[in-house]
Amino acid sequence: MSKKMLSLAVLPFVALASTAGADEGEIQRILEAKEAAWEAGDGDAWARDYQDDAxxxxxxxxxxxxxxxxxxxHSEVFQGAFAGTSLDVDVQDIAMLNEDLAFAEAVLRVSDIESMPAGLPDRGDGVLYTRMSFLLERDDHHGWxxxxxHNTVVHP
Known part of the structure; x- marks a missing residue:
């Protein structure tokens, strides 16, 4: 096979890899934007990147x-038990299931909790860890x- 033919054969795979990298970057940005929404105590901003029927x-x-x-x-939560807290989102994995569907997993760290809500593990340091899974979908009108x-508590 000539170099030119090999280059033409590989080109679609290179384009797909760059698109996947851009998609993963956009998904990362969406998930990390949850930090600013949390800091602002803004439930609408928290939910902004969810589909209408998500x-x-x-x-x-x-x-x-x-x-x-x-x-x-989330507006109620931000005014209640988690008022004045901070959120750190650590995206652990993004798996592209196909060109319009992805699964992402993140560890969320909520800090500065004055009093841990009943039913959640209290480590005594005002910090709550959760593991959150996301199914994301892309369409031509809204993007990702x-x-x-699905949010799950991480027990000590």
Missing amino acids: GLINLFGMRFDDRETNAKR QIRFG
Whole structure:
């Protein structure tokens, strides 16, 4: 096979790899934007990157079936038990399932908790760790958005 033919054969794979890298970067940005929404105590900003009918299961196993309910619940959380706390999102893995579907996993660290809410592990340091999984979907109108999220407490 000539170098020219080999280059033409490899070209689609190189283009796919660069697209995947750009997609992973965009997904990383979406997940890390949760930090600023948390700091601002803004439930609408928290839910902004979820699809209109996206599902979410929170730490207590409660299921929310749309962006609006997700935003409302997070606004309550930001004004309640987690008011004045900080969030750090550490994206652990992004797996491209196909060109329009991805799975991401992140460890969330909520710090500066004055009093740990009942039912959550209290390490005595005002810090809560969770592991959150995200299914993301891309479409031509909205780009990447979260289709489903599931948050789980990490016990000491």
